[in-house]
Amino acid sequence: MVIKGGNISSSFNYPFQTEVPLNIVSTILLNGDCIFLFSNQSAEYVGYLYFSILNANGSIITFDEFVVVYDNTYTYLMYSINSFTDNTFLIVWSTSGKDYVEKTFARYYNADGTQINTNSTSNNVNCSVYIDNSNSNAYIDNSNSNISNSTNYNSNASDFSSQTQAESGKKYIVINYSLFKAIVALGSVIDFIMLILNLYLIYRKCFRGQKHHTTVITQKSNS
Amino acid sequence: MEDAIIAQYDNYYSDASPSPLTVGLELNNGNLFFVYIYGSDVVYIIYDSFANKIITNVTIINTDIAKNVDGYNNPFLHLLLNGNILIQYEAHNNGGFYSIIDQNGY
Numbered sequence: 001m002v003i004k005g006g007n008i009s010s011s012f013n014y015p016f017q018t019e020v021p022l023n024i025v026s027t028i029l030l031n032g033d034c035i036f037l038f039s040n041q042s043a044e045y046v047g048y049l050y051f052s053i054l055n056a057n058g059s060i061i062t063f064d065e066f067v068v069v070y071d072n073t074y075t076y077l078m079y080s081i082n083s084f085t086d087n088t089f090l091i092v093w094s095t096s097g098k099d100y101v102e103k104t105f106a107r108y109y110n111a112d113g114t115q116i117n118t119n120s121t122s123n124n125v126n127c128s129v130y131i132d133n134s135n136s137n138a139y140i141d142n143s144n145s146n147i148s149n150s151t152n153y154n155s156n157a158s159d160f161s162s163q164t165q166a167e168s169g170k171k172y173i174v175i176n177y178s179l180f181k182a183i184v185a186l187g188s189v190i191d192f193i194m195l196i197l198n199l200y201l202i203y204r205k206c207f208r209g210q211k212h213h214t215t216v217i218t219q220k221s222n223s
Numbered sequence: 224m225e226d227a228i229i230a231q232y233d234n235y236y237s238d239a240s241p242s243p244l245t246v247g248l249e250l251n252n253g254n255l256f257f258v259y260i261y262g263s264d265v266v267y268i269i270y271d272s273f274a275n276k277i278i279t280n281v282t283i284i285n286t287d288i289a290k291n292v293d294g295y296n297n298p299f300l301h302l303l304l305n306g307n308i309l310i311q312y313e314a315h316n317n318g319g320f321y322s323i324i325d326q327n328g329y
Binding site: 001002003004005006009022023024025028030032034036038052056058124147154 | 229240281283297299303304305307309310313318320321322323324325327
């Protein structure tokens, strides 16, 4: 029996190009939510990457959350999604430009779809992602790279901490999940320090104002 | 065990796409769950792996299907944490859809 059903991508406000599939991929979070990741290409060959979140009760709670737009600068868009045990998830997409340089981007999200990190990029890798929660690493499969000598690619983003050959004939870029968390934690610490500083400045303003007011009253009493 | 036929149709759609498009997974009770798409039909089947027979065969009907004229493709299945089954599929020109099936299938 169908308990619930509906649209994954109902709020598009631009025309679908006939016969262009959405190529939906998805991942199930441990909280029961499902993230659908999909693309669309308009008649002008402008492509969009979106995700929608289906909650554990079977209702779409986030429709068509925009991830990225790409135009005809790029010849294709590939993408993948996977999730960590803390219900965060990682979206990876790969594009190839007219110069035939492939680039892969990774973006990291909270379970509610809020973005955690800015884009990370790396050259010359393909686009399927496997997450190993035992060591908090995300492995982006490079096995289908068009680059014949795949050892030449460079990890040029700080959160692509290393690269390794995990399986014969396959190359992986490793995203260290702990480093993502450290960066997020550092951002939180800075936010906290800024909050304390702002509170101190407000307190100081108030304190000075009260002191000035007291002085005025004293002067009036003397006169 | 002999091969079991999950879905068998004539070649009416054979010029347009490989059909039926079939995916499957194992349910918690050991039965097998299949969904296949044949043109504008989205059908799920529960196969009793012990009795070696199909015990449920249901065509999913909802209002979204009525909007579509070109049929569906790209089916995918998830077994949800509560045992229910999530089917995702997409229309040729009308976006993506999901259906959640009760774990008992009835």
